[in-house]
Amino acid sequence: MTKTARKEYICINCQKSSRTLYTKYSEGVIRLTECDNCDNIVDKYIEYDIVLLAIDLMLQYIEAYRHLLNNLEIKRPARLFVIFWFSNAYETWIGERMATNRDNIYDLEWMFYKSVLSSALQMIAYISIVIIFETIYSRAKPDFKRFKHLVYSTLLGFYGNVAVVLSIVFRLSDQKSYQIVFSFFLFISHLQVQRVLFPLCSILDNMIVTVIAEIVSRFVKTWFETVSKELPIF
Numbered sequence: 644m645t646k647t648a649r650k651e652y653i654c655i656n657c658q659k660s661s662r663t664l665y666t667k668y669s670e671g672v673i674r675l676t677e678c679d680n681c682d683n684i685v686d687k688y689i690e691y692d693i694v695l696l697a698i699d700l701m702l703q704y705i706e707a708y709r710h711l712l713n714n715l716e717i718k719r720p721a722r723l724f725v726i727f728w729f730s731n732a733y734e735t736w737i738g739e740r741m742a743t744n745r746d747n748i749y750d751l752e753w754m755f756y757k758s759v760l761s762s763a764l765q766m767i768a769y770i771s772i773v774i775i776f777e778t779i780y781s782r783a784k785p786d787f788k789r790f791k792h793l794v795y796s797t798l799l800g801f802y803g804n805v806a807v808v809l810s811i812v813f814r815l816s817d818q819k820s821y822q823i824v825f826s827f828f829l830f831i832s833h834l835q836v837q838r839v840l841f842p843l844c845s846i847l848d849n850m851i852v853t854v855i856a857e858i859v860s861r862f863v864k865t866w867f868e869t870v871s872k873e874l875p876i877f
């Protein structure tokens with residue numbers, strides 16, 4: 644009989660900590676751990692297929708976010724972050740391309756590099772606000788483990804950026820309705836991540852932090868666009 648005791652897990656229903664997610668009795672026979680606090684299964688998602696988890700994330704179920712950010716160990720998360728980053732950069736690039744109407748291949752190439760840099764700055768700005776909030780909220784700088792958790796979780800909140808693939812396939816980028824839905828989806832995703840990171844804060848407080856992070860991130864984007872126009876290489 645083996646137990647999953649890699650680290651401290653949390654119950655995705657009540658957020659009470661749990662030492663295990665399941666107990667393995669023999670090959671193919673496992674029993675999911677029940678929560679001591681709420682009597683529900685600590686984490687039903689460990690039996691779910693990744694596609695079902697992705698659907699629940701897109702439906703913005705907070706339990707799915709708790710599983711993703713607290714109980715799931717993602718192998719090589721850096722690859723995911725690069726995908727989210729470049730998807731975001733592509734979205735920015737499309738927007739700028741439509742705004743400037745330039746079709747010269749060299750201009751477009753430089754514009755893409757600029758978008759990649761702009762996206763990185765936006766993400767850094769977003770994460771910085773979360774770190775600042777953590778410092779104010781806990782009245783101490785986060786230790787390395789917590790810092791890493793905050794950065795990883797906030798970066799995962801950008802997963803909605805991969806919707807850019809849909810916008811390419813269905814040619815939606817210039818549609819105002821798509822842009823509004825896309826922005827709203829990203830905002831809710833970040834809010835859910837924020838709620839998982841700061842479970843003791845009220846939804847209103849978490850919403851305020853998400854709004855501030857969004858505003859600062861957009862400000863950084865606008866600032867970078869203004870500055871980069873004055874640089875000869877762009």
Ligand SMILES: [Zn+2]
Pocket residue numbers: 654655656657658659678679680681682683685
């Ligand atoms: Zn529970």
